[in-house]
Amino acid sequence: EDQVTQxxxxxxxxxxxxxxxxxxxxxSGLRGLFWYRQDPGKGxxxxxxxYSAGEEKEKExxxxxxxxxxxxxxxTAPKPxxxxxxxxxxxxxxxxxxxxxxxxTGTLLAVQP
Amino acid sequence: KAGVTQTPRYLIKTRxxxxxxxxxxxxxxxxxxxxxxxxxxGLQFLFEYFSETQRNKGNFxxxxxxxxxxxxxxxxxxxxLELGDSALYLCASSLEQDSxxxxxxxxRLTVT
Numbered sequence: 685e686d687q688v689t690q691x692x693x694x695x696x697x698x699x700x701x702x703x704x705x706x707x708x709x710x711x712s713g714l715r716g717l718f719w720y721r722q723d724p725g726k727g728x729x730x731x732x733x734x735y736s737a738g739e740e741k742e743k744e745x746x747x748x749x750x751x752x753x754x755x756x757x758x759x760t761a762p763k764p765x766x767x768x769x770x771x772x773x774x775x776x777x778x779x780x781x782x783x784x785x786x787x788x789t790g791t792l793l794a795v796q797p
Numbered sequence: 798k799a800g801v802t803q804t805p806r807y808l809i810k811t812r813x814x815x816x817x818x819x820x821x822x823x824x825x826x827x828x829x830x831x832x833x834x835x836x837x838x839g840l841q842f843l844f845e846y847f848s849e850t851q852r853n854k855g856n857f858x859x860x861x862x863x864x865x866x867x868x869x870x871x872x873x874x875x876x877x878l879e880l881g882d883s884a885l886y887l888c889a890s891s892l893e894q895d896s897x898x899x900x901x902x903x904x905r906l907t908v909t
Binding site for chain 1: 801828830832839840841842845852853855887889891893894895897898899900901902903
């Protein structure tokens with residue numbers, strides 16, 4: 685069964701304290717792994733897409749990496765405005781194009797000044 | 798460029814009623830997908846449409862239905878509402894199938 689597990693469920697950091705969020709997945713073929721950020725009362729905001737093991741993407745203080753079994757979202761020197769829920773999702777290979785994504789339950793990140 | 802627009806933002810309905818939610822995708826995006834988000838289950842896929850055709854459907858009962866119009870705008874309908882249908886309903890659009898999804902801010906449905 686296709687599954688995505690994120691850890692930790694919640695993470696509290698001090699401003700400037702770097703850390704990593706984990707997303708492990710079990711999927712029948714991977715057509716993409718996605719990271720989203722979701723603020724309270726809003727929809728998920730797209731951050732990155734990764735397609736193959738070894739791939740890395742960066743945006744400001746965020747860096748996403750991908751292996752065959754998991755992905756990491758590294759947050760370097762976070763600021764309070766980085767506080768949000770970070771969601772990981774995979775697009776399984778069902779044999780054709782699809783927008784059916786399997787989401788993890790997210791990591792709630794709180795960055796304290 | 799305007800993002801995905803969902804209306805209404807909030808809805809309160811009574812058990813047994815039906816409801817229609819609307820979604821306008823990003824201009825030029827041809828694929829629209831719907832997801833249900835609840836605290837217990839997270840985001841779960843409902844269905845996706847491309848060129849007015851339903852391409853995939855999630856594991857939801859037949860009370861959940863949708864459609865896409867020629868201008869790519871989409872609606873979803875839930876009939877015979879149940880308390881468990883209370884959730885945030887998110888619409889997402891993408892340029893093509895297999896492109897990244899861009900989400901709207903959702904419609905918060907409360908069933909009493």
